[in-house]
Amino acid sequence: MYLTDQMNIKKDWQGAPADQSFEMCGVFSGETQMPSKRVVSYVVGTSSGNCPLGNAAFRGHEFHYSEVKLAPDTQYAYRLSRGVGMHDNLDGAVIHNTLGSYTHLHPVASAGMFRHFTDLCRDLARH
Numbered sequence: 001m002y003l004t005d006q007m008n009i010k011k012d013w014q015g016a017p018a019d020q021s022f023e024m025c026g027v028f029s030g031e032t033q034m035p036s037k038r039v040v041s042y043v044v045g046t047s048s049g050n051c052p053l054g055n056a057a058f059r060g061h062e063f064h065y066s067e068v069k070l071a072p073d074t075q076y077a078y079r080l081s082r083g084v085g086m087h088d089n090l091d092g093a094v095i096h097n098t099l100g101s102y103t104h105l106h107p108v109a110s111a112g113m114f115r116h117f118t119d120l121c122r123d124l125a126r127h
Contacts, residue, residue, distance in 0.1 A: 001034075001066055003027040003093075003100040009034050028093050028100060030070035039064050043083035043103045045091070047113065051077035052097045054116030059109035062091075062102040078103055097124075 001007060002024050009020045013035050024032070040063045049055045058078075068086050070093055077099060078085065078092035085091030085102060092101040097120070105113060 001032040001068065003098070004030045004032050004068060004070070006031040007034065008032065027095065027098055028070055028074065030068060030074070032066050032068050034066045036065060036067035039084050039102070041083045043080055043085075043091075045078045045080040045083065045085075045103070047077050047092065048079070050075055050094055051092060051113075052094070052099055052117055052120055053077075053105075053110075053113035054120075056110070056113050056116070058103075058105055058113060060103050060105040062104065064102050068093075068102075077101075 004024050005026045007022045007024050008031060009016050011019050041061065043060045043062050046057050047053055047055055062083055070086065074093050076090035076092055077094040078090065078101060080089040080091055086093065091103050092099055
C-alpha cells in the first residue's frame with residue numbers, strides 16, 4: 001500500500017473527518033483505497049521467474065481492508081489458485097527486486113523461497 005503513488009482514505013474510516021489523500025512512495029504506479037471489501041483468506045499459488053523469492057509453489061494467507069489499483073502494465077510475481085490478491089487472482093507486484101503483495105507467506109511451506117531470497121541478497125552484496 002505504501003509503495004503506491006497515493007493512499008485515499010474515505011470519510012469516517014477510523015474517524016477521518018473527510019475524504020483524504022496522502023502521497024506515498026511511488027514505487028508502483030497506482031493508488032490504494034481504504035476502506036474496501038474485507039478480505040481474509042488462505043492463499044495458494046505459484047511465483048514466477050521475475051519474483052525475487054524465486055519460482056516456486058507457496059501457501060500463506062491474506063487479510064486487508066483496502067484495494068490497490070495499479071497501472072495496467074504492472075508485472076505480477078504471484079498467480080493464485082486460492083485467494084484474491086490484487087487483480088484477477090494476481091498478487092505480488094514486482095519491479096526490479098522490489099515485491100509488494102497482500103500475500104503473507106507461510107514460513108514452512110515457503111522455506112525454499114526464503115532461501116532463494118537470502119541467496120540473491122548475498123549474490124548482490126558480492127557485486
